[in-house]
Amino acid sequence: MTLFKKKEVSVLYKRSKSEKIVFAVGFVVMAVFAFMLMYPYIFGVLSSLKEHGRAYMTDPVSVTLPFYFSNYKKAINSLVVNGHPYPVLLFNSIWYSMLGQLIPLVGTICSTYVVSRYKFKGHNFVYNLVIFTMILPIMSSGASSYRLMYKLGFIESPTILFSSLGSLCSLILYAFFKGIPQDYSEAAEMDGAGHFRIFLQIMLPQVIGGLSVIYISNVIAAWNDYSGPLLYLSKKYPTLATGMYIYEQQIIYSANQPVFFAGALIAAIPPVILFVVLQNTLMTKVYIGGLKG
Amino acid sequence: MMMSNKKKNTLSMRSIKMHIFCYLMMAPAVITFLVWYVYINFSSIAMAFQVMKPEGAYNWGNGAFDWGFGNFSYFFKELSLGDSMFNEAIRNSLIFFVCNTFLDLPFALIFCYFVYKKILGYNTLRVLIYLPNIVIGTVTSALFKQVIALNGPIAVFISHFGLEMPALFNTRETAMPSLVFYNFFYGIGGNFILLGGAMNAIPEETLEAAKIDGCSWFREMVQLVIPMCWPTLSTMLITAAAGLFSSSGPILLFTKGAYGTYTISYWMYEQLLNGMNLEISSAIGIVFTIIALPIVLSFKRFMFWIDDKIGV
Numbered sequence: 001m002t003l004f005k006k007k008e009v010s011v012l013y014k015r016s017k018s019e020k021i022v023f024a025v026g027f028v029v030m031a032v033f034a035f036m037l038m039y040p041y042i043f044g045v046l047s048s049l050k051e052h053g054r055a056y057m058t059d060p061v062s063v064t065l066p067f068y069f070s071n072y073k074k075a076i077n078s079l080v081v082n083g084h085p086y087p088v089l090l091f092n093s094i095w096y097s098m099l100g101q102l103i104p105l106v107g108t109i110c111s112t113y114v115v116s117r118y119k120f121k122g123h124n125f126v127y128n129l130v131i132f133t134m135i136l137p138i139m140s141s142g143a144s145s146y147r148l149m150y151k152l153g154f155i156e157s158p159t160i161l162f163s164s165l166g167s168l169c170s171l172i173l174y175a176f177f178k179g180i181p182q183d184y185s186e187a188a189e190m191d192g193a194g195h196f197r198i199f200l201q202i203m204l205p206q207v208i209g210g211l212s213v214i215y216i217s218n219v220i221a222a223w224n225d226y227s228g229p230l231l232y233l234s235k236k237y238p239t240l241a242t243g244m245y246i247y248e249q250q251i252i253y254s255a256n257q258p259v260f261f262a263g264a265l266i267a268a269i270p271p272v273i274l275f276v277v278l279q280n281t282l283m284t285k286v287y288i289g290g291l292k293g
Numbered sequence: 294m295m296m297s298n299k300k301k302n303t304l305s306m307r308s309i310k311m312h313i314f315c316y317l318m319m320a321p322a323v324i325t326f327l328v329w330y331v332y333i334n335f336s337s338i339a340m341a342f343q344v345m346k347p348e349g350a351y352n353w354g355n356g357a358f359d360w361g362f363g364n365f366s367y368f369f370k371e372l373s374l375g376d377s378m379f380n381e382a383i384r385n386s387l388i389f390f391v392c393n394t395f396l397d398l399p400f401a402l403i404f405c406y407f408v409y410k411k412i413l414g415y416n417t418l419r420v421l422i423y424l425p426n427i428v429i430g431t432v433t434s435a436l437f438k439q440v441i442a443l444n445g446p447i448a449v450f451i452s453h454f455g456l457e458m459p460a461l462f463n464t465r466e467t468a469m470p471s472l473v474f475y476n477f478f479y480g481i482g483g484n485f486i487l488l489g490g491a492m493n494a495i496p497e498e499t500l501e502a503a504k505i506d507g508c509s510w511f512r513e514m515v516q517l518v519i520p521m522c523w524p525t526l527s528t529m530l531i532t533a534a535a536g537l538f539s540s541s542g543p544i545l546l547f548t549k550g551a552y553g554t555y556t557i558s559y560w561m562y563e564q565l566l567n568g569m570n571l572e573i574s575s576a577i578g579i580v581f582t583i584i585a586l587p588i589v590l591s592f593k594r595f596m597f598w599i600d601d602k603i604g605v
Contacts, residue, residue, distance in 0.1 A: 019510050026407040027414065033404075034421040037479070040436035041428070043446060047439070104325075111322035120315035133330065135593055137535040137585035139578035142561055143571035144336035145329070164329065165321035171528070195314040217486070224429045227545065231565055245431040245546070257439070264432040275427045279420050 041265075048072070048261035068258065075263035078256075081243040082235055086263065089243040093267075096229060096239050097222035100161050105215055107166020108173065113199060115169045116177040117185065130169040149232060156236040176210045177203065216278055220271040240267040341365070341576035364576035379577075382555040383538070385469060389556060390540035392477050394533045401484035402526075406514050408485075409492040419489070423482040433479065434546035438462070468552035476542040484529070491525035492518060520603045527596040534592045538581040557581065 015023065049067040079086045115126050146155075154160040180203060188198045204211075226241035234242050244267055247260070344363030371377045404422065408415045425433050439445055441461055448458035461471040495518060503517055519526070541556040548554045550563060561578065564570045 014504075022510060023407065023410065023412045027412045027418075030404055030407060030412070030418050030422070031414070033481075034418050037425055037482075038421055040433065040440045041424075043440055044432075044436040107321035107325065110318040114315040114318045118311060118315050120312050123315075126319070135531050135535050135589055137537060137539070137582055137589050138334060139539050139558070139561075139581045139585075141333045141337050141578070142565055143574045143578075144333050144340055146565050147340075147571065148328075148333060148336065165325045168319070168322045168326055195311065199318075220427055224427070226429065226431050227562065230545075231562075241429045241431055244429060244435070248431065248435050261436070261439075264429075264435055268428040268432050271427045271429075272424065275424070276420065279423070280416075 041268075044261045044265055048258050048265055050258045052256040052258050071258045071262040072266065074256070074259045075266060078259060079243070079247055079263040081238050081246045081250075084238055084243070086243075086266075089238055089240045090267075092229075092233070092237045093223055093240040095158070095161075096233070096237070097219045101215060101218040101222050103161055104164040104166045105211070105218065107164075108170050109166075109204075109211065110199075111166060112169045112173040113177055113203060116174045117180075117203070126168050127174075130167075130171075134171075146231070155232055158237065160232055170214075172214060173207070173211070176207045180206050213278065216274055220274060223271050243267075337575045338579060340572050341579045343572045345572060358572070364573045365580065367573060368577050368580065378555055378560070379557075381553055382557045382560055385554060386538050386540050386556040386558065388469070388473060389476060389542050390533075390537055392473050393480060393536075393540055394530065396477050397480040398484055398526075398529065398533075401481050401488055402519070402522075404481065405485060405488040405492060406518060408489065409518070410510070419485065423485045425479045426483050426485075430543060431546060434475075434543055437475065438547070462547045463552065465552045468548050468554050472542045472544065472547060472554055475547070487525055487529060488522065491522040495521045523600065523603050527600060531589075531593050531596055534589045535585075537585045537588060 046063055048071055049069065050064055050071075051068050052071075076086045079089075081089060084092075111126075114120065115123050149155050149160070149163065152159075152163075154163050184202050184206070185198050188202050193202070223239075224241055226239075226245050229237075229239045229242040230245065233239065234246065238246065244264055247263075341364055342360050342362070343358040344361045345358055368379065371379045374380075408419045412418075441447055441458065443458055443460065445458070451458060459467055461467045499521070500513060500517060503513055508517070539558040541558045544550060544554055544556060544559040545562070550559060557577065561574045564574045
């Protein structure tokens with residue numbers, strides 16, 4: 001009688017000797033690559049705990065004691081951009097990324113739902129139009145977008161949140177909605193539910209997982225966007241990303257570098273936490289199909 | 294007859310209600326599309342033919358422009374000078390396009406495959422490789438600049454071998470290669486989400502059957518995994534091709550176009566930041582849209598031909 005049951009390994013993960021060697025080499029290459037990617041952040045964390053001046057300038061590489069955790073508090077107090085302190089930059093990042101992605105997402109969900117589930121007049125045209133605009137290499141729209149934003153008063157204003165009310169169809173959302181069996185909506189219709197009720201109480205709950213993933217991905221991208229807010233919001237409503245850029249340009253030679261690193265790392269924390277918590281879902285559940293059909 | 298008329302009316306009412314529901318749901322997206330795509334692009338075309346008067350103040354809509362081809366002739370005159378900034382910008386844009394599409398994507402595919410095959414520490418490796426795409430670009434670039442600084446850790450390390458760290462982003466010879474390297478290095482992880490999702494959608498039974506038949510890892514990757522991920526890959530390649538002339542790197546964060554690092558899209562962005570030459574910017578955009586359109590459409594056709602060959 002065996003005391004320990006041997007773990008069943010799928011045939012997919014049973015490896016021959018040569019495969020073990022190949023995958024070991026792959027692991028080493030990826031591990032070295034990952035270390036090289038992470039080194040600047042490790043360096044930043046170690047540097048953020050150093051005393052400004054002699055300790056940082058003479059020995060930027062090694063770990064020095066004691067750790068100056070006070071640099072983080074100093075970062076929150078002293079990083080000021082265009083008269084806006086750190087907490088204001090953080091607040092601007094929060095509303096710009098979270099509300100700024102929620103409003104267009106709601107519009108996109110509504111339009112993608114009807115394009116994927118209903119055969120109304122023009123639904124094929126809309127889908128083909130979306131594919132066509134995706135592959136059209138238009139380059140000239142930046143200047144006229146800026147001019148229109150200026151005329152509508154969106155520049156240096158929170159009303160920029162309403163500049164987009166959603167796109168006609170998102171391919172990822174399209175795949176999610178298309179994957180829901182028609183039986184659900186037919187059964188609900190037979191029970192007397194209207195279209196809005198079917199959408200809100202039956203369809204949306206089924207894709208809420210996927211929608212959350214898309215929303216979080218978009219929030220992370222908006223949080224990290226520095227070029228857009230630099231153009232449209234940098235004077236009155238700078239975000240953390242724009243603020244870090246402007247601050248870095250201002251302090252090139254006179255910086256308290258450890259405090260700057262501390263501020264930079266604080267700015268990086270929220271999306272990193274979100275990602276680490278959701279990384280499995282983000283990396284495995286988002287799927288985009290082909291454009292052909 | 295009355296019953297069939299009643300039935301027809303009921304069906305027609307249902308259809309009307311369905312259409313009202315659909316059009317109401319589409320309304321916000323349609324408004325956005327009409328304003329931010331249709332109007333903007335027509336406005337761009339109009340702006341391209343607005344030549345600012347030499348004596349006019351820069352005041353939109355107040356008679357400061359003549360209509361003509363002046364913006365286009367300025368651009369083509371600049372192009373005809375062999376060493377102009379625009380020639381350099383076009384070359385750099387194409388370099389970034391090749392790097393983003395034909396270097397980053399294959400490496401990301403191979404790395405994703407290893408993660409998919411669950412090599413040792415695959416979860417941690419996946420998080421670490423994708424992490425730079427989560428961190429603010431300004432933070433990553435600031436830290437990177439400190440690492441390669443003249444008194445940074447790399448300089449200290451190579452000084453032990455008697456070598457000196459060059460100022461990588463401050464010379465014409467090294468600035469562009471350094472930007473391309475940075476873009477390639479930190480761009481690999483950016484494709485992980487879509488490629489990872491595509492690989493996870495592959496039915497395991499298919500790969501198990503191939504494994505039982507003695508399929509090696511290389512054959513599995515080339516003849517099974519890549520073809521089954523092909524719809525996602527072709528979508529990524531087609532949308533990347535649409536960025537043929539708008540490809541760029543983190544120029545704003547490192548060189549701001551100095552030392553021969555301008556790209557077309559960075560130049561356009563710089564004009565927006567400075568509020569200058571917006572009409573010339575529109576004209577240049579239209580020229581490149583016209584040049585890129587047949588290339589992208591042909592590429593799309595080629596991708597669809599491969600789709601047919603693979604059978605997806």
